Amino acid sequence: MKQNSLLRLMAIVLVVTMSMGLISCSNNDKTAGQTDVSAIADKVWDFSQTHPDGFTLDIRTMTEPTEGIAVSYAATQNSHSRSQLDKVVAHALQNDGFVGGWYNSSDGLYYFDSTRLFPENQLKEAIEFGKKNGQNSAFILSSFTEIPLEGKVAEIVSRGMLIVGTTGDYRPLSFRENDGSYWGFGIEMAEEIATQLGVGIKFVQTSWPTLTADVLAEPQQFDMAIGGITITDARKQQMLMSDGYLANGKTILCRTSDADSYHSLADIDRPEVRVMVNPGGLNEKFARENLTHATIIVHQQNEEIPSLVAGGEADVMITEITEAPWYVNNDSRLAAPLLSQPFTHGEIGVLMRRGQDDLLAFVNAIIARMKSDGSLRRLHEKYGLVYSFTRRSSFL
Numbered sequence: 299m300k301q302n303s304l305l306r307l308m309a310i311v312l313v314v315t316m317s318m319g320l321i322s323c324s325n326n327d328k329t330a331g332q333t334d335v336s337a338i339a340d341k342v343w344d345f346s347q348t349h350p351d352g353f354t355l356d357i358r359t360m361t362e363p364t365e366g367i368a369v370s371y372a373a374t375q376n377s378h379s380r381s382q383l384d385k386v387v388a389h390a391l392q393n394d395g396f397v398g399g400w401y402n403s404s405d406g407l408y409y410f411d412s413t414r415l416f417p418e419n420q421l422k423e424a425i426e427f428g429k430k431n432g433q434n435s436a437f438i439l440s441s442f443t444e445i446p447l448e449g450k451v452a453e454i455v456s457r458g459m460l461i462v463g464t465t466g467d468y469r470p471l472s473f474r475e476n477d478g479s480y481w482g483f484g485i486e487m488a489e490e491i492a493t494q495l496g497v498g499i500k501f502v503q504t505s506w507p508t509l510t511a512d513v514l515a516e517p518q519q520f521d522m523a524i525g526g527i528t529i530t531d532a533r534k535q536q537m538l539m540s541d542g543y544l545a546n547g548k549t550i551l552c553r554t555s556d557a558d559s560y561h562s563l564a565d566i567d568r569p570e571v572r573v574m575v576n577p578g579g580l581n582e583k584f585a586r587e588n589l590t591h592a593t594i595i596v597h598q599q600n601e602e603i604p605s606l607v608a609g610g611e612a613d614v615m616i617t618e619i620t621e622a623p624w625y626v627n628n629d630s631r632l633a634a635p636l637l638s639q640p641f642t643h644g645e646i647g648v649l650m651r652r653g654q655d656d657l658l659a660f661v662n663a664i665i666a667r668m669k670s671d672g673s674l675r676r677l678h679e680k681y682g683l684v685y686s687f688t689r690r691s692s693f694l
Contacts, residue, residue, distance in 0.1 A: 335391070339383040342397055346408050350401035354413055354439060357387060358395045363415060365440045367424040368398055370411035372431040378407040386410045398437075421445070421496050422455045441663030449656035451495065454521060460492040463504040463512055463520035467576075467600040470624040470681045471544075471646070472525025474503065483620075483681045484525035487543060487648075494664055506600070507578025513537055513651050521657065522650040526620060528580055529647045538652055540661045542645025543674060544683060548584050549622050549640045551604055551615040557633040563641060566614055567591045574612035576600035581616045584642070589616075608632050620646065623682050 338357050345355060354368045355361070371393065374386045389412040390397050396413040416424040416436075424436045428447045436445045445451050454460055464484065466474030471484040480501050492499040502520045504512045509527070512519050514537070528546055529539045552560055560566055566573065567589045574595045575582040585594050595612055597603050603615045608631035617625075622634040648661050668674035 335384050335388050338391075339380070339387045342387060342399070342410070343380045343383055343408075346399045346401070346410070349399070350408075352398070352400035352437075354396055354398045354415070354437070356395055357390055357397050363396070363439055365418055366415040366438075367418055367421060367445075368396070368413050368415055368437045368439060369424050369428040370398060370413050370431065370433055372433070374410070374412040375432070376409070377411065378402075378409045380408075383410055386412050415439075418494075419496055421451075421494075425452050425455055438663065441667060443659050443663040444656075445660065446656050450521065450654040451656045451660050454495055454497060454657070457497070459498045459500055460488070460495055460522075461500050461502060461520040462488045463502050463509075463523035464488070464525040465505055465509070465600070466501075466503050466525075467505075468526040468621060469601065470683075471620060473601070474501075482525065483544065483677060483683060484646075486677060488522075488524045490668070491648075491661055491664055495660070505578070506576060509578075509649070510536065513649060518651065521654075522648050522661070524648050526618065527646060527649045528618075528644045530580070530644075533649060536652075538650045538654060538658045540648035540650075540658060541665050542647050543665045543668070544620060544646040544678070546644045546646045547619045547640025548581070548642045549617060549619050549634055549636050551607055551617055551622050551625055551632050551634055552613060553608060553610075554631055554633040556613065557635040560614070560635050562636075563588055569593060571614060572612040573614045573616060574603050574606060575616050576603065581618075585616045588641070604629065604632060620683055627682065 341360055342355060342357060345353065345360070353362060354366075356363055371389065374389050377383070377386045386397055393412060394414045396415050397410055398413040399408060399410045401408050414427060416427070418438060418440060421436075425445070425447055428436050433447060435447055437443070438445065464472040464480065466472055466480060468482070468484075470482050472480065472482045474480050485501070488501075489499055504520075504523060509523060510533070513523055527533075527539075529542055533539055550560060550566065569591055571592045572595055573585055573589055573592045574597050575585045577596045577598060582596060585592075592614075597606065603612070604625040606612055607615050608629055619637055619640050622637055625632050626634050650657060665674070668677075
């Protein structure tokens with residue numbers, strides 16, 4: 299009996315000892331976990347002090363991703379300052395491993411969120427996730443572009459189609475074939491924008507005389523217009539225009555046999571010189587303002603004018619340095635003797651109505667990326683166009 303009692307007593311002591319050991323280990327693990335979260339939070343806090351304009355940080359490696367679409371989780375919304383950073387870090391470790399932060403100058407606080415990162419070809423998914431999480435915007439890391447979740451970009455993504463207005467009469471920037479298909483430098487720019495939005499594309503024909511009215515029409519006819527549209531102050535006063543993606547300037551086309559006759563505007567501005575222009579655009583405006591003695595002929599179809607000049611129906615066509623080389627290369631009867639000395643200097647951009655600032659920012663980001671990665675230069679080379687983006691990029 300005494301032996302059995304002693305054995306029972308030893309078993310009880312052993313169980314109690316093991317339980318205390320387990321409790322001690324559990325507490326140690328919990329403390330270690332808290333220490334890990336706090337240590338990471340300290341690093342994030344230190345990082346934030348040198349990045350007040352905002353950042354997205356992979357807290358597993360303490361590095362900043364350079365690509366992706368960052369969208370915050372609702373669970374960590376309105377977490378600010380170091381005191382609330384542990385909660386954000388713990389959530390990030392349990393989910394995607396990213397923390398976003400920024401300094402709010404209005405209240406002097408740093409705000410942090412656990413963040414999900416989407417591939418940049420999943421804009422639709424990022425927008426849907428953001429809406430479910432009660433966010434106002436998503437952020438494209440590669441271009442530092444903020445996309446409002448209720449703006450024009452979100453509307454296009456939800457529709458699944460980018461609708462683009464273009465004249466289709468301006469080789470090699472925008473041309474519509476008889477079968478209804480479009481090709482050209484501007485067409486490829488529009489297709490790249492659609493690709494980055496992750497949507498299809500539809501082209502709607504507009505014209506130079508009706509371009510402004512079509513952009514401003516109610517209901518809206520298209521999301522943006524592209525293809526040989528020069529950036530001007532007058533257009534920017536009424537509408538939005540993107541950054542330039544193609545250098546431009548006024549020049550002439552004439553018959554090859556007459557090329558030596560034209561060295562300046564003065565040589566053209568004579569009563570016997572018949573100058574043909576398309577109506578309603580900047581070519582007609584330039585001709586009427588600068589050629590007061592020449593005979594000006596307005597022809598409705600821009601794409602027909604070069605062949606009319608070549609055939610003797612007119613002597614000179616007012617055109618652009620973007621258009622003239624194509625016709626010279628494709629019709630030996632035509633020449634552009636003043637191609638290297640354009641009368642004006644400008645740039646071509648994307649035109650859209652006011653109130654679409656998010657789409658404007660998105661388009662400008664694509665143009666900037668294409669300039670930096672060389673794809674814009676390669677597109678210029680494909681179409682034999684002048685690539686010139688220097689400090690003189692603010693043209694008339």
